[in-house]
Amino acid sequence: xxxxxxxxxxxxxxxxxxxxxxxxxxxxxxxxxxxxxxxxxxxxxxxxxxxxxxxxxxxxxxxxxxxxxxxxxxxxxxxxxxxxxxxxxxxxxxxxxxxxxxxxxxxxxxxxxxxxxxxxxxxxxxxxxxxxxxxxxxxxxxxxxxxxxxxxxxxxxxxxxxxxxxxxxxxxxxxxxxxxxxxxxxxxxxxxxxxxxxxxxxxxxxxxxxxxxxxxxxxxxx
Numbered sequence: 001x002x003x004x005x006x007x008x009x010x011x012x013x014x015x016x017x018x019x020x021x022x023x024x025x026x027x028x029x030x031x032x033x034x035x036x037x038x039x040x041x042x043x044x045x046x047x048x049x050x051x052x053x054x055x056x057x058x059x060x061x062x063x064x065x066x067x068x069x070x071x072x073x074x075x076x077x078x079x080x081x082x083x084x085x086x087x088x089x090x091x092x093x094x095x096x097x098x099x100x101x102x103x104x105x106x107x108x109x110x111x112x113x114x115x116x117x118x119x120x121x122x123x124x125x126x127x128x129x130x131x132x133x134x135x136x137x138x139x140x141x142x143x144x145x146x147x148x149x150x151x152x153x154x155x156x157x158x159x160x161x162x163x164x165x166x167x168x169x170x171x172x173x174x175x176x177x178x179x180x181x182x183x184x185x186x187x188x189x190x191x192x193x194x195x196x197x198x199x200x201x202x203x204x205x206x207x208x209x210x211x212x213x214x215x216x217x218x219x220x221x222x
Contacts, residue, residue, distance in 0.1 A: 001025050001026055001027060002026050002027070002046075002047035002048060002118050003026070003027045003028075003029065003044075003046045003047050003048075004021055004026050004027070004028050004029070004046055004047065004048045004049070004050065004114070005028075005029050005030070005031060005037065005040060005046040005048070005049045005050070006018060006021075006028060006029070006030045006031070006049075006050045007030075007031045007033075007034070007036075007037045007049060007050065007051045007052055007055075007060070007063075008030075008032070008050070008051075008052040008055075008080065009032055009033055009052065009054075009055045009056055010052075011032070013052070013080075013103075014030045014032070017050060017105075017110070018030060020107065020110065020111075021114065024111065024114075026114075029046065033055050033056065033057045033058070034055060034057050034058035034059075034060075034062075034063045035057055035058070037049075037051075037063060038063075041067075041072055045072070045074055045075060046075055047075055047076075047118060047121060048075055048076045048077075048078070048114065048117045048118055048121060049075060049076070049077045049078070050078050050080055050101075050114075051063065051064065051077055051078065051079055051080065051097075052079075052080050052081065053079055053080065053081035053083075053084045053088060053092070054081055054082075054083060054084070060079060060080075060081075060092070061079075061088060061091060061092050061095070064077060064079070064092060064095050064096065064097060065095055067096075068095055068096050073096045075121055076098040076099075076117035076118070076120050076121045077096065077097045077098060078097065078098055078099045078100070078101060078113050078114070078117055079092045079097045079099070079100045079101070080100075080101045080102075080103060080105065081100075081102065081103060082102065082103030082104070084100070084102075098116070098117050098120060099113045099116065099117065101113055111169075115167065115168055115169055118168070119168050173212060176208075176212055177212045177213070177214055179198075180194070180198070180208070180209055180212065180214050181214060183197050183198060184214070191205060191206070
C-alpha cells in the first residue's frame with residue numbers, strides 16, 4: 001500500500017481519484033490547492049503525487065519548481081491537466097515530473113501511470129530464501145517465487161514460479177493467486193479455514209478468488 005497525495009482544485013476530481021486509488025488499496029490524501037499541499041508537506045512526504053497544472057492560487061508547474069528548489073521532490077510526481085500544451089508538459093518533465101495525464105483521465109491510464117510511478121519510487125524489497133529462515137511459515141511460498149525447488153505443497157506447484165520480469169501488478173496477482181491456491185490445497189478446499197488462515201472475511205475471500213480467477217473446484221479434495 002502506498003500513500004498518494006492528490007492535488008486538484010476540482011472536488012469531483014479529488015473524490016473520483018480518491019475512490020479509484022482507495023479501491024486499489026492505497027491510502028489517499030487530498031489537497032484542494034497549492035497552499036494545502038504545502039501544509040501537507042510540512043507534516044509528511046507521500047509516496048506519489050498527482051498534481052493538477054491549472055489551479056487558482058499557484059499553478060502545478062510553479063509548485064513543482066518550488067518542491068524541486070527546496071529539495072522536496074523526493075517522490076514521483078504525475079501532472080494532470082485538461083488544457084495544458086505540449087510545451088507545459090515538457091517543462092514539467094524537465095523540472096522533475098515523471099508523467100503527464102490529460103483529462104479526462106481514463107482508468108487504465110491512471111492505474112498504469114500510478115503503478116509505474118510507484119515502481120520508480122520504490123526500493124526493491126529483499127526476498128528472503130527458505131534456507132535463510134528454516135521452519136518459517138510460508139517458506140515454501142518463497143521457494144516457489146525465488147525460482148528454487150518447489151515442494152508438492154508449495155504455491156509454485158499450483159501456479160508456477162513467478163517471474164520478476166513482469167509488471168508489478170501482474171506479479172502481485174500471480175503471487176496472490178499462488179498464495180490462495182496454496183492455502184486452498186492445504187485446507188482441502190475449506191473456505192472457512194482458508195478465511196481464518198488468511199485473515200479475510202468469507203465474502204471478501206470469495207470476491208478476491210473470483211477476481212484472481214482461482215478455480216475453486218480444482219482445489220476440492222486435493
